[in-house]
Amino acid sequence: MLPTIAILGRPNVGKSTLFNRLAGRKIAIVDNTPGVTRDRKEAETRIAGRPVRLLDTAGLEEAAPETIQGRMRASSEAAVRESDLVLFVVDARAGLTPADRAFGAWLRRQTVPVILVANKTEGRLGGYAAMEAYELGLGDPVAVSAEHGDGLGELHDAVREHLPEEAEPADDAERPLRLAIIGRPNAGKSTLLNALLGEERMITGPEPGLTRDSVAVEWTDPTGGKVRLVDTAGLRKRARIEQALEKMSTAASIAALKECEVAILVVDALLGMDEQDLRLARLAEREGRGVVLAFNKWDAVEDRAATRRRLDDVLTASLAQLRGLPVVPLSAQTGRGVETLMPAVRAAYALWNRRVPTGELNRWFEAMLTRHPPPLADGRRIKLRYATMPKARPPTIAVFGTRAEQLPEDYRRYLVNGFRETFAVPGVPIRLNLRGTS
Ligand code: GDP
Numbered sequence: 252m253l254p255t256i257a258i259l260g261r262p263n264v265g266k267s268t269l270f271n272r273l274a275g276r277k278i279a280i281v282d283n284t285p286g287v288t289r290d291r292k293e294a295e296t297r298i299a300g301r302p303v304r305l306l307d308t309a310g311l312e313e314a315a316p317e318t319i320q321g322r323m324r325a326s327s328e329a330a331v332r333e334s335d336l337v338l339f340v341v342d343a344r345a346g347l348t349p350a351d352r353a354f355g356a357w358l359r360r361q362t363v364p365v366i367l368v369a370n371k372t373e374g375r376l377g378g379y380a381a382m383e384a385y386e387l388g389l390g391d392p393v394a395v396s397a398e399h400g401d402g403l404g405e406l407h408d409a410v411r412e413h414l415p416e417e418a419e420p421a422d423d424a425e426r427p428l429r430l431a432i433i434g435r436p437n438a439g440k441s442t443l444l445n446a447l448l449g450e451e452r453m454i455t456g457p458e459p460g461l462t463r464d465s466v467a468v469e470w471t472d473p474t475g476g477k478v479r480l481v482d483t484a485g486l487r488k489r490a491r492i493e494q495a496l497e498k499m500s501t502a503a504s505i506a507a508l509k510e511c512e513v514a515i516l517v518v519d520a521l522l523g524m525d526e527q528d529l530r531l532a533r534l535a536e537r538e539g540r541g542v543v544l545a546f547n548k549w550d551a552v553e554d555r556a557a558t559r560r561r562l563d564d565v566l567t568a569s570l571a572q573l574r575g576l577p578v579v580p581l582s583a584q585t586g587r588g589v590e591t592l593m594p595a596v597r598a599a600y601a602l603w604n605r606r607v608p609t610g611e612l613n614r615w616f617e618a619m620l621t622r623h624p625p626p627l628a629d630g631r632r633i634k635l636r637y638a639t640m641p642k643a644r645p646p647t648i649a650v651f652g653t654r655a656e657q658l659p660e661d662y663r664r665y666l667v668n669g670f671r672e673t674f675a676v677p678g679v680p681i682r683l684n685l686r687g688t689s
C-alpha cells in the first residue's frame with residue numbers, strides 16, 4: 252500500500268493545479284470556475300523520491316454556496332480517512348476566508364499530519380501573502396506557486412519529513428547526501444561526475460533516457476561520507492541526443508534541484524558565468540538548496556587572476572542572495588582541484604543544516620535592532636519582539652512583532668545579511684519569515 256496524500260482546501264485555491272504539478276502530468280482539468288473538476292482524481296507519482304498515491308478532492312466541492320462547507324467537510328472526511336498526510340491549500344493572494352478558517356480549525360482536530368500550503372505566491376508579493384496563513388495554527392506554511400512551479404523543492408522536503416519512515420538507514424551519518432550536478436550543456440558535468448567517482452565507473456540504467464528512475468549512482472567520497480547523485484537526465488551520455496540540448500539539460504537541472512540537498516553548479520571558466528548560469532544559481536536559491544560553484548576547465552584558462560576577478564564581479568553584482576557562494580576552481584578533465592570539491596560540498600551541507608539556539612539568536616537580534624532600529628511603516632512604529640529559528644535546511648528565521656510583516660525590503664536584507672555574517676553561513680539561502688502580532 253502506497254502512502255496516500257490528499258490535497259484539501261476550499262474551491263479555487265489551486266488544488267488541481269498543484270495536483271497536476273505533483274503528478275507531473277496533465278490529468279485534472281484546471282479552470283477558473285469553482286468545482287469544474289467533477290470526479291476525485293488520483294495519481295500514483297513520486298514525491299521527494301518516494302512513490303505515493305495522490306488524491307485531489309477538487310471535484311467533490313460541487314454545491315450551492317450555502318452548503319459548500321458541509322460538502323467540503325463530507326468529502327474531506329472521506330479523503331482524510333484514507334490519507335497518511337494532508338496538503339491543506341490556501342490562496343495566499345486572496346487571503347484567508349472564513350471557509351479556510353473553518354476548514355483549518357477542523358483539520359487541527361484531526362489526527363492526520365497536515366502541511367499548510369500557501370499557493371499563488373509567485374512574484375514580489377508572494378512572501379508577504381503567505382504570512383497570513385500562520386494564523387491557521389497549522390505550522391509554517393510552505394509558499395508555492397503551483398502554476399509557476401515555485402517552491403516545490405521545499406514542499407517535497409516537507410512531505411519527506413512527514414511521510415512514514417522508509418526502509419532507509421535511520422542513522423543520519425549513514426544517509427547519503429543527495430547531490431545534484433547542474434549546469435548548462437558542455438560545462439563539463441559528465442566529466443566531473445566521472446572524476447568524482449574515480450575508480451568507480453559511471454553506472455547507468457538499462458535504458459538511459461527512458462525510465463527516469465532507472466539510474467542510481469551512489470559512492471563514498473574522500474571525506475568518507477556517502478553521496479547519492481540525484482539523477483540529472485543530461486548526465487546520461489547516451490541519452491544526450493544532439494537536440495534541443497539547452498532546454499533539455501536545463502529542465503533536467505531544474506528537476507534535480509527539487510530532490511537534492513546540495514547542488515554543484517558547474518560553470519565553464521572559459522566562457523565565464525553568464526545569464527543561464529545565473530538563472531540556475533537563482534533557481535537553486537529559490538528551491539532553498541546549498542550551492543557550490545565548480546569553476547571548471549581551469550586548466551585551459553590563460554589569465555586566471557582576471558578570470559577569477561570577472562567571476563567575483565558577476566557574483567557580487569548579480570547573486571547577492573547567495574553572498575559568499577563557495578567557488579572551487581578545478582579541472583574535471585585533468586583532475587586538478589577535484590579533491591577539494593567534496594569537502595566544500597560537505598561544508599555547504601553543514602551550513603545548510605545549521606541551527607542557532609534561540610538564546611544566541613536573540614542576542615544577535617537585539618544587537619541588530621540596537622544598531623539600526625526598524626523604520627516606520629506608514630508613520631507607525633514597527634516593533635520587533637523576538638526571533639526564532641523554526642527550521643534549518645535551509646536556515647529559516649522567524650521574526651515576531653507588531654507590524655513585522657510591513658518591514659521594508661532593505662531592512663529584511665539587513666537582517667539576512669547580518670545573520671549570514673554573524674553565524675557564518677555564506678553561500679546558503681536564508682529564509683526570513685515575518686509574523687505580525689497585535
Ligand atoms: P481548485 O478548485 O482548488 O482545484 O483550483 P484550480 O487548480 O482549478 O485553480 C483555480 C484557479 O487558480 C485557476 O484559474 C488556476 O489557474 C489558478 N491558480 C492555480 N495555481 C496558481 C498559482 O500558483 N498562481 C496563480 N496566480 N494562480 C493559480
Ligand code: GDP
Nearest residue numbers: 436437438439440441442547548551582583584
Ligand atoms: P556536460 O554536457 O556538462 O556533461 O559536459 P561534458 O562533461 O560532456 O564536457 C563537455 C566538453 O568539455 C567535453 O569536450 C570535455 O572534454 C570538455 N571538458 C570537460 N571538463 C574539462 C576540463 O576540465 N578542461 C577542459 N579543457 N575541457 C573539459
